[in-house]
Amino acid sequence: MNDPRPARQTDQEGQEPRPLALVVCGALMREVQKVASSQGWSVDLFGVPARHHTQPPQILEAVVSMLDRIQRQYEKVVVVYGDCGTAGALDRLLEKRGVSRIPGPHCYEMYAGARYLTITQDCAGTYFVTDHLVRNWEATVLADTDPKWRDSYTATMFAGFERMVYLQQEPNDALERKALQIAESVGLPLEVQPTGLGALEERLVEVVEGTRRTQSQLP
Amino acid sequence: MSDLLKSLQEAILTIDEETALKVTQELLDSGMEPEEILESGMTEALLELGRRWNCGEAFLPEVVAAAGIFERCSAIVEPALMAKADRKVSDKAIIATVKGDLHDLGKNIVGAMMKTVGLEVHDLGKNVPTEKIIEAVKELQPKLIGLSALLTTTMPEQENVIKALEEAGLRSAVKVMVGGAPVTQEWADRIGADGYAPNAPEAVRVALELTQVAA
Ligand code: B12
Numbered sequence: 001m002n003d004p005r006p007a008r009q010t011d012q013e014g015q016e017p018r019p020l021a022l023v024v025c026g027a028l029m030r031e032v033q034k035v036a037s038s039q040g041w042s043v044d045l046f047g048v049p050a051r052h053h054t055q056p057p058q059i060l061e062a063v064v065s066m067l068d069r070i071q072r073q074y075e076k077v078v079v080v081y082g083d084c085g086t087a088g089a090l091d092r093l094l095e096k097r098g099v100s101r102i103p104g105p106h107c108y109e110m111y112a113g114a115r116y117l118t119i120t121q122d123c124a125g126t127y128f129v130t131d132h133l134v135r136n137w138e139a140t141v142l143a144d145t146d147p148k149w150r151d152s153y154t155a156t157m158f159a160g161f162e163r164m165v166y167l168q169q170e171p172n173d174a175l176e177r178k179a180l181q182i183a184e185s186v187g188l189p190l191e192v193q194p195t196g197l198g199a200l201e202e203r204l205v206e207v208v209e210g211t212r213r214t215q216s217q218l219p
Numbered sequence: 220m221s222d223l224l225k226s227l228q229e230a231i232l233t234i235d236e237e238t239a240l241k242v243t244q245e246l247l248d249s250g251m252e253p254e255e256i257l258e259s260g261m262t263e264a265l266l267e268l269g270r271r272w273n274c275g276e277a278f279l280p281e282v283v284a285a286a287g288i289f290e291r292c293s294a295i296v297e298p299a300l301m302a303k304a305d306r307k308v309s310d311k312a313i314i315a316t317v318k319g320d321l322h323d324l325g326k327n328i329v330g331a332m333m334k335t336v337g338l339e340v341h342d343l344g345k346n347v348p349t350e351k352i353i354e355a356v357k358e359l360q361p362k363l364i365g366l367s368a369l370l371t372t373t374m375p376e377q378e379n380v381i382k383a384l385e386e387a388g389l390r391s392a393v394k395v396m397v398g399g400a401p402v403t404q405e406w407a408d409r410i411g412a413d414g415y416a417p418n419a420p421e422a423v424r425v426a427l428e429l430t431q432v433a434a
Contacts, residue, residue, distance in 0.1 A: 054279060056400065087371050087401035105371050120372075124319045124346045145280040149234070153280045156287070160321050160345055 018044060020208065021074040023066050025059075025081045026050035027132045028107055028200070031169055032080050035201050041208065046070060048081075050132070050140065056085040060093060067097055078207050082106035102203040111167040113199035125162035127188065131169040134179045154186045164188040167195045223249065224260045227292075231264035234284045236291070243292045253299040257335050261292050262420060265328070269418065283324060290331045300335060310430045311361035312338045315352055316345035316399075317376035322369035325399060329365060329422045336423055338363075338430065349376065349383045356389050362430045365422065366412075368399040377402070378410035394429040398422055 020043045024032045027050040036043050046066055052058040063079060071077055079094055079101040094101050102110070108128040109116040119126055133140060145153050164183040166176070176192060183190035223246050230239035246256045268285050271277035314330045316323050323345040334340045341359055343351060352364065364384075368374045377397045384390040396414035397407050407415035414429050416422035 055273065055275065058275070083371055085369070085371060085401050087374070087403065087406070109372075120319060125321060143278040143280055145278070149280055149284055152287075153283055156283050156324075160323075 017073055017075050018042075019075050020044070021046060021070055021077045022204075022208075023048060023063060023070075023077060023079045023081075025053075025084075025107070027053070027130070028080055030132070031197055031200060032204065035197060035204050039205060039208075043208075044070075044074075050136070053084060053140075054143075056087075056089075059084055060086060060089055063090065064093065067099065071097065071099070076208075078102070078204070080204060082110065100207050102200070102207050104199070104203065107200070108167060110200040110203065111169065111195045111198035112193075113195070113202075115193070115195075119165060119193075123162055125160055127158065127161045127164050127186075129164060129166050129179055129182065131172070131175060134166065134175050134182065137178070137182050158186045158188065161186075161188055164190050166190060166192045167198070168192055169196060169198075220259060221246075221251070224251075224256070227256070227260040228264040228267070231261060231285050231288055231292075232268060234281060234288065236284075236288050239288050239292055240295065243295045247296060247299055253296040253303070256296050257293070257300070261289055261296075262332065265289050266418075266420065286324060286328050286331070289328070293331055293335055297334065301337070310338050310363075311341065311359055312363040312365060312426060312430070313341045313343060313352065313355050313359065313361045314365035314367070315343035315347040316367045316369075317373050317380065318346060318348045319376060320368050320370050320373035321345050322367070322399070325369070325419070326365070326367035328419045329367070329398065329416075332419045332423045333365070333426050336427060338426060349380050352380055353383050353387050353389070356384065356393055357387075361393060363394045363396060363426055365396045365398065365426065368397070368402060371401050374399070374401060374406065377412065381411050396422065396425055396429060 023046050026047045029047050048062045052062050077099045082104045104110045166179045180190050227242040268277055272282050316326050330340050330342045366377045394413040397412045398416050404415045414425040416425045
């Protein structure tokens with residue numbers, strides 16, 4: 001997964017630096033691919049494994065090692081990640097390397113956009129899922145827990161939560177059914193909120209095209 | 220290290236609760252000092268698991284399960300610890316995860332370890348509004364508040380609690396210690412906290428230092 005060959009390549013190999021690379025969190029890859037296609041960008045996408053989310057310092061290491069490998073080959077590199085619990089360390093690092101990141105603390109805020117604050121202020125006990133999280137629930141949140149611990153694990157993890165909000169990127173009946181099962185398995189009611197690509201698209205377009213820098217309401 | 224102590228560590232590391240509880244009791248019955256059981260057996264095992272988790276060799280479900288076992292083993296050694304503790308049990312501490320934040324695994328471990336050194340820990344839970352913390356300070360008059368935050372979006376609540384303590388005229392009466400994975404010493408200094416610790420054993424050391432200063 002850390003393979004520095006781009007996930008999608010629009011230019012031929014050449015000596016000249018290519019115009020644009022996006023270093024993308026694995027949890028956002030599908031959606032970023034969609035934005036890139038719809039914008040018609042000449043871009044190479046490089047994925048960083050989403051599993052690093054459980055250890056933010058590993059996000060730093062993985063992004064740096066990806067930049068070490070590819071940065072010189074591109075005129076512009078944009079990192080498509082939230083702060084993701086690095087508490088500003090990711091931004092400090094990117095600033096030193098002259099690389100931009102799309103604004104936002106994490107992908108839930110990016111998808112929910114302006115709605116994020118309202119949703120969390122209405123109910124702090126909100127647990128978000130996205131298309132990616134629903135698809136990869138077993139491997140990510142359950143971390144492939146031994147079935148004999150699963151119930152007590154999820155009971156400990158989700159104690160105090162009041163609802164699950166599914167920030168849905170794309171209508172998909174099968175995923176919606178799975179989201180419902182997931183919510184039931186952790187004892188939470190499910191609310192589906194279609195977001196599309198939310199603020200992710202807008203922020204990405206602005207950073208890539210170097211236009212007005214969108215601010216998230218949150219760091 | 221005694222074989223029994225090793226098997227306690229092993230039982231915690233392999234999430235074998237039954238054995239862990241049994242061996243803890245056996246160690247106590249054998250006359251081993253409760254501090255040694257706690258530090259060299261239980262805490263060491265939890266630290267080792269933390270190390271494994273940090274470098275991707277252990278998964279969170281194991282950390283969660285081990286922390287639960289730690290708490291239940293603590294309950295077995297606690298009476299023996301209290302019976303001999305020279306520490307005044309009256310040193311009260313409040314701990315809480317700040318408003319908007321429902322991460323409590325780390326805070327719970329910190330709380331459980333603080334109890335083992337004789338602090339009377341009042342755990343206010345998670346997603347705790349600042350006003351509730353202020354009320355608890357007025358009511359319980361603790362020497363220390365421990366505030367946990369795991370989200371960069373909720374870290375500012377730690378600062379809000381400090382400001383609210385100032386506004387209520389309570390700031391000089393209580394020490395504030397902050398923590399949580401994104402929190403740093405620099406952040407603690409910036410918001411005017413008295414202490415910071417990156418993990419539970421350090422948190423215990425800082426808590427003792429701060430409560431002694433406040434004594
Ligand atoms: C487990 C976890 C969860 C669990 C929480 C279960 C629970 N009951 O606590 C669940 C799955 C429910 C969860 C939910 C969410 N999470 Co979460 N979660 C984590 C994860 C993977 C591990 C945290 C943890 O428990 N670590 C293990 C414990 C033992 O370590 P610790 O908490 O750091 O505690 C130690 C020290 O920090 C210290 N300490 C802790 N507290 C204190 C207090 C004091 C006073 C002191 C001195 C020391 C101290 O001592 C502890 C023991 O050594 C982190 C990533 C990470 N590594 O931090 C993400 C992470 C914190 N979560 C994140 C997010 C985004 C969320 C959600 C918004 C996701 C969602 N889908 O909705 C929700 C938030 C809900 C809410 N309102 O709070 C992001 C935050 C990003 C950001 N910008 O801040 C992180 C960083 C993941 C990521 N990279 O994206 N999460």
